[in-house]
Amino acid sequence: MSELKLPSIDYAALAPILIMLGAALLGVLVEAFVPRRLRNAVQLGLALVAVLAAVTMVILKSESRVITAGGALAVDGPTLFLQGTVLVLAAMALLLVGERTVERGGAFVAHAAVTAESPEDRRQAEGVGGATEVYPLMTFAIGGMLIFVAANDLLTMFISLEVFSLPLYLLCALARRRRLLSQEAAMKYFLLGAYASAFFLFGVALIYGFTSGIPGRGAGVDFATVHAAVGESSSSQVLLFAGMALLAIGLLFKAAAAPFHVWTPDVYQGAPTPVTGFMAACTKVAAFGALLRVFHVAFAGASWDFTPVIGVLAVLTMLVGAVLAVTQTDIKRLLAYSSIANAGYLLVGVLAPSKEGLSGTMFYLAAYGFSVLAAFAVVTLVRDADGEATHLSRWAGLGRRSPFFAAIFTFILLAFAGIPLTSGFTSKFAVFGPALEANQAWLVIAGVLTSMVLAFPYLRVVVMMWLSEPGEATPTVTVPGALTSAALVIGVLATLVLGVVPGPLLDLTTGAAEFVR
């Protein structure tokens, strides 16, 4: 019997992941031992310190390009960039989560298990301190995302998918107001997410079968083995295609691409707005990070086979997102459909198999994350006695009541519409350019056409805010606390700076745009 060999582990390269997961465990202990009145501050502090420490480690180790933990994790340029992006965006989301002055007790419910709409539920809506379990849940989710973008074999990827999905399902159910909607969202997300995970796992199994069918090679689901197997002509194409399709379903579900997008509007609407922002920004980064790695590393040899299919899905995603956004009357649902359309633009970048394409996609992810978090930060501020006023008709005349926040939101909407001097424009350019170079002109034309459609709903909100007279029902904007202000300022500044001087970040993404194999 041979000696058991332990894989070498590069702990420094894994430090960000270890820090986040450690902080999450600490957070659980804090829940148990710290007195209730201190808990919120301690938890928020702990989570933020952990995120900052993790970001520091990412920056310190920004030159590392290793495959470690027995080939399970790859810490390379894209990993580090995407981990850094997830962490920075997560820090903004944590700031929104930690906000306690906009609404008494925060955006989260104290006891999620209380029957919705019961007298007790109404009582706890009136300012009982919210659950502080959200922080460990958030940190677990962040930790899972950090593994997800680094995963170098399909099983690790699956496990990290679950690690970040399960906390998200719970987080969706914790909204303080509109409990039924929130619980429904969580249920939907959980059920559909479980399906998607099952598809993914089945895909992993088929790929394993595919790799084991090649004589003279070991079977496995790490990307190097898969990559080598894809190159073999003797392998079974049926297993490969079926496996790829099932994996793609699992990943595209998280990325909110059509036709796996149906959960998005409901979940975005029902979840507490800070969590929605977190999902729109960080989950998207994580999901596309994994998509990039799977398609560019594991299945690079099959790009002729998957490109047309994913291309069709990209066009479909853009179309669905843009056309359905036109009919929305709820701001959170509108942003959800806009996020779906953006998933389509991101897929265009994924399908450009070049260094520029990879760099452009990563740039897009970062830029979009900042804008979308800022957008949801504004949504948390527009409120009346019943909490957030998300129906669009309620936003009429907001520009008169609160010109400053209306101006900020207008700016973000113009960014979404891709007007120059905002990051929305530069990021579109960053993905469309490489796509044209890769002879995917049809994707670019579809992107341009849907951008036109999408401009209309954005513009409608602008018209609502500025050109309509404020009605009796126009809610006021709550003056944000320091935390929301900080998140908002970061998001808006990033949107502006990345639109005017995208050079530095482009240097960063270009330098990072190479996978280790």
Add this chain to the structure above:
Amino acid sequence: MSNFPFLSVLTVAPLVGALVVALLPRKRPDLAKLVAFGWSLLVLVLSVVMWFAFSAGGDRFQFRESYAWIPNWGVRFTFEVDGIALVMLMLIAILVPLVILASWHDAESSKRSVPVYFALLLVLECTMIGVFAAADVFLFYVFFEVMLVPMYFLIGSYGGHQRQYAAVKFFLYSLVGGLFMLAAVIGLWVVGGKTFDWQTLSQAEFATNTARWLFLGFFLAFAIKAPFFPFHTWLPDAGGAAPAGAAALLVGVLDKVGTFGILRYCLPLFPEASRWFAPWALALGVIGIIYAALLAVGQNDLKRLVSYTSIAHFGFIGVGIFAFTTQAGTGAVLYMLNHGLATGLLFLVVGMLIARRGSSLISDFGGAGKLVPVLAGVLFFAGLASLALPGTAPFVSEFLVLIGTFTVNKPVAVIATLGIILAAAYVLWMVQRTTQGTLNPALTEVEGMRRDLSLREKVVVAPLIALIVLLGFYPKPVTDVINPAVQATMQDVGKSDPAPEVGSVQEAAK
């Protein structure tokens, strides 16, 4: 003096002014107006200095400046002007102070902030100057799109009837064009070797089919912007709803971006495609001339009528550009300037008339000349300039376009000439129904109709009238600047003028 960075200063200056004006307290509208007016005068003075620093016989492009912006994509802040752009810059610099002066009281009638209105006008000036001064395709695109934002708010927040609808329509139409152009810009970048520099790109050769597609992307954007038939339907709405000052800028300057873009980007970058598409463009131009003129005859709303007249004029400009002769080209550019002056004046005067009456319907007027003789006289003059009466500046340009076209394409020239007759019809009927004839008794009861032109309004119209007459009799200073640029553009397209059969043809261009 030619080392002075004219173009970047000219572009940035209005933006700084806009910030200053926007930060002025809302309670001090008069201060905001004065600062905005002073600032625009400053820009005018600088432009005049630049006009004299430009040497008409010198290089095609002058005042080049280039600064790094996004090195990863080869994007630079590159500014330079040829004669065509220079003329347009002068037009902007002249019109903006007059528009500010003319809309002195416009913003007060709405409940919105007055300083913001003037700040938006200055932001608009910044983007307009930028779009004509840019020599980097990316930079041009940026200004082209950003220009929409201040105009959108000018129409949407300060406009009249149906302003929301008009503002959204304007924005969406322009954005649609802009996005087609974006696809073409990215395509140009990819096939042109990842540079946006105009000079480099104009030397590059593209495959025939690629060039045709790229041409189409640019042309669509410019045809919507100009607007050419059948992409024109946003203009009457936007022009009708915008406050008169903004409408004067919209039609006087903003729309020229379209024709300017065709001259600067479509023709030199894609010469073969331009020749290939020229018959279609000519057809659109001719249809536009006749169709818009017929619609103008039938309008009952003054601002919409003026908007339709300018669609007809843009048809002339389009014909002039795509005839590919130096005379027609020079005529078209001169038309861009003269149309800016004449239609700008017409819009401003009509705005004054509407402000007095409180209605823009022609049927609400009648015999107004008896109450406000000076205003009626100016309206008549503006109308005559607009129909290109000899002695006014538009005549020179229209004539140049027609003879330049006649030498190469007789049918088009002949049909286009019909447009002149129709122009006489819509202008004269409009003047007759508003200021001539028996006095509409309702007018005497309107307080505003008893005041003739104030000193401020006279100051607004006088420079325009003077320029229209001056350029009508002596266009040489302008044609000297335009001619070399147009000749160079026609060389880029690869078309030489037909040998003149009569020596005097060349004289007319001078």
